[in-house]
Amino acid sequence: MLKVKTIEILKLAWCIMTVLIFMFFIGPLIERAPVVDHLIKTIKERNIDTGAYYYTDIKEFSTAEINIRNSLDFSPEKYK
């Protein structure tokens, strides 16, 4: 019983280690890849929550909506 419990705790510790390695070593490596770094810079500057799942979770969607709506409703004379 004690042996089974030890194995379970070792498995848990291994999983936690894997998560930490991904978070602090692999993740930052991906961030520094040339194809990603410019995108990451934009995300940092604007503080975008890239993991959000719905439009109401992100302030950029409010800004986008109000700008598009007013651009269409109050477009400069030559586009009317």
Next chain:
Amino acid sequence: MSEINKESYKEYQPVKSRFSELWLHEDYWSIWLGLILLIISMVLFFPQGPEDLEDRITESNMILTSESDRAPFKTTAWYKAVDTKEGLKASSSEIGKKIKKFLNKPHGWTTDPSRIMYLGDTDAAVLRESAADDLEAAEVKENELLAAAVAAENVAEGAGYGNQILNDAAVEAIGEWRLSRLETNSVQRKAEIKPYNQTGYLIILMLSLGIFFGTGMKVMGYSFRKFTTGFIFIFIVAVLAYGAANQATMKQLGIGYAAWAILFGLIISNTIGTPKWAKTAVQTEYYIKTGLVLLGAEILFGKIIAIGMPGMIVAWGVTPLVLISGFIFGEKVLKIPSKTLNVTISAAYSVCGVSAAIATASACKAKKEELTLAVGLSLIFTSLMMILMPPFIKVMGMGQVLGGAWMGGTIDATGAVAAAGAFLGDKALYVSATIKMIQNVLIGIIAFFVAIYWSTRIDRNHGQKVGAIEIWHRFPKFILGFVSASVLFSVLYQVFGPDVSFTLIDNGAIKGFSSVLRGWFFCLAFVSIGLDTNFRELKTHFKGGKPFTLYFFGQSFNLILTLVMAYIAFYVVFPNILAKI
């Protein structure tokens, strides 16, 4: 006989609805709880608009009208009027700020995990001081660029706006001022960091939600004490999931709370096992359905015309076509044995990833492992598309509007759309976000029709006709709460008008209250999924890699069709809309 046909011959037992289900079934409890929260959100936020809200909107609209009549481009005054309207938020009221403290998710952090909960006075002051000089420099630069923009505008006006070179110079100067404003906002966030201690608020939130859900559980016949004890465990794992999602690198890579919640749950259940005392609180359906009723209030049908007909064509024309063709492809070509897995994955890539997968899976009563697979696949494809699409669009020389519409219609996760759009530029961000928002609204329609289709066509014996009463018995009742919330808030949106709704509904009742709670409920549901799932069970659903193949081919078709339709909509049929943006 194929696996699919075998399944359609499965014997279904007749189902009966009873009156007592109104208080004994979780579908109804999710409706009652969801509606109670929505009523609270309206009572709290609808009286919170600024006293002179109508006057400020009218004044801003008058400036916008006169500026759009005066100049052939958007002037500095035009942008300032839009900024004024954007700043009117009920969630910024005193009550809004107090509620935010209670509902706040764990804070962001980079290497020090204690920042999830706590930031002391000294540390906050150090952070503020380090940004103070940058803020001063950014503000000086912004004011200089504003002055330059106004000067360029005056020169163009002096020539009667008849000189295109002067007009273009003014537009360019205004664009530079707007960019500098973004930089100022970015530094301002750092310069205004305040100390916080979230621990007490999270404990209060945990107890409140435990009692809130526990009351329903008690009436449904479960032990209130056992539920609330287990709920503490589920809530702590949810806090850890939010904490991991808010770690700087993970946030930037788009690995959100759903993935962490499932992963942490899976790790616990497949190593040391889910504690027996916590199992009463592992109630995936209960949390998810209550969250979906709240999500209903965010499905505002007035938004579908936000970018006119081109947006409707890209978001509402392509999406159902991709969903239905993907489902048929999964059935006829890939022969995916589970129809619920097939439709959940098809909804995830055709609509908007995780939120669409949750709504569709609940509507067709998919297994939790099937939802987990759809979420996992969506996460992988979203990260890849968020990284690869913007540079591809740049290399191909696509315009910002076309590129934005393409990304908004295809990248699953909403947050990833904002990041990819912002990378290309403001126009791309505005278009991609608006297209995605219109697509988000489609979730309500899709969940409703999937529920109807499953009640009438799937959950029946071969050749059997299903009567209206039988359809009612089988119909997932929480969808009624979901649809009612959507109809109620959509009607209010129309009654208030878009400007007042922006202040009281979008940035009041929803962002200040219901959407934050909806996030917590989904997080609790994903923790429950992980705690209730065995790795081996998960593997059987991935048999032969068919879910991956479906996602890959479905998303590829989505990419091609969305690009073609976006081009036709914005460049061929409605070029006037393109010009206005």
